Amino acid sequence: MKVSLNRVNSNYLFEAKGASGVLVLIDNKTDEPSKGASPMELLLMGVGGCSAIDVVSILQKQRQEITSYKMEVVGKRKEVRDAKPFEAIHVTLYLEGKIDEAKAIRAAQLSFEKYCSVSITLEASVKITYSIILNGEKLN
Numbered sequence: 775m776k777v778s779l780n781r782v783n784s785n786y787l788f789e790a791k792g793a794s795g796v797l798v799l800i801d802n803k804t805d806e807p808s809k810g811a812s813p814m815e816l817l818l819m820g821v822g823g824c825s826a827i828d829v830v831s832i833l834q835k836q837r838q839e840i841t842s843y844k845m846e847v848v849g850k851r852k853e854v855r856d857a858k859p860f861e862a863i864h865v866t867l868y869l870e871g872k873i874d875e876a877k878a879i880r881a882a883q884l885s886f887e888k889y890c891s892v893s894i895t896l897e898a899s900v901k902i903t904y905s906i907i908l909n910g911e912k913l914n
Contacts, residue, residue, distance in 0.1 A: 814849065814860070821863055821902065822847040824892040828885035833873060836881075841871035863896070865904040878908050 777792045779800070786802035787809050799810030811819065822845045833840055850862040865886075869878055882904055886893050893902050906913040 814851075814858075817860070818847040818849050818863065820892045821890070821896070822865060824890040825865060825867075825882070825885045825904075828889045829867065829869075829878075829881045832881040832884060833877060836874075836877050838874065838877055839872040840869060842868070843870075844868040860896075860900045862901045862903070865902070866907065867904060868907045870909050873908060875908060875913055878906055879913055882906055 775793070777790055779788045779790045781787070782789050786804075788800045790798045790800050798816070800813060800816065801808045801810035803812050826843065826845055830840065830843060845868065846866045848864050848866075849860040850864075851858040852861040867878075867882060886902060886904055896902060904914075
């Protein structure tokens with residue numbers, strides 16, 4: 775896997791592109807208004823996006839009817855020398871539709887523990903937890 779970055783202004787704005795050819799803007803949040811996501815925001819988006827794709831795929835294979843899927847990903851940071859890495863990430867999955875509770879729980883478990891390459895890459899240094907809200911009710 776390979777991505778490229780190209781600086782597009784005299785400050786911190788970059789265009790990043792992977793094999794898909796889709797451009798993603800990356801910027802430093804110190805210069806408002808920002809024109810792109812920060813690298814740390816992109817990391818949280820990666821955790822959420824990876825898991826979301828897994829969960830949708832698993833539930834579709836089980837013939838569950840998803841009418842709405844939203845996520846919220848929150849990262850808690852710590853000071854390490856001059857950096858502020860994440861020490862914990864919590865993902866809340868908001869699912870709606872005709873979805874069996876046990877299947878929703880199992881799909882999330884499989885994603886975070888077996889399939890999501892982003893979460894598994896981070897698991898040695900970041901505690902990743904999740905909760906599921908199905909049709910307005912918290913499952914775990």
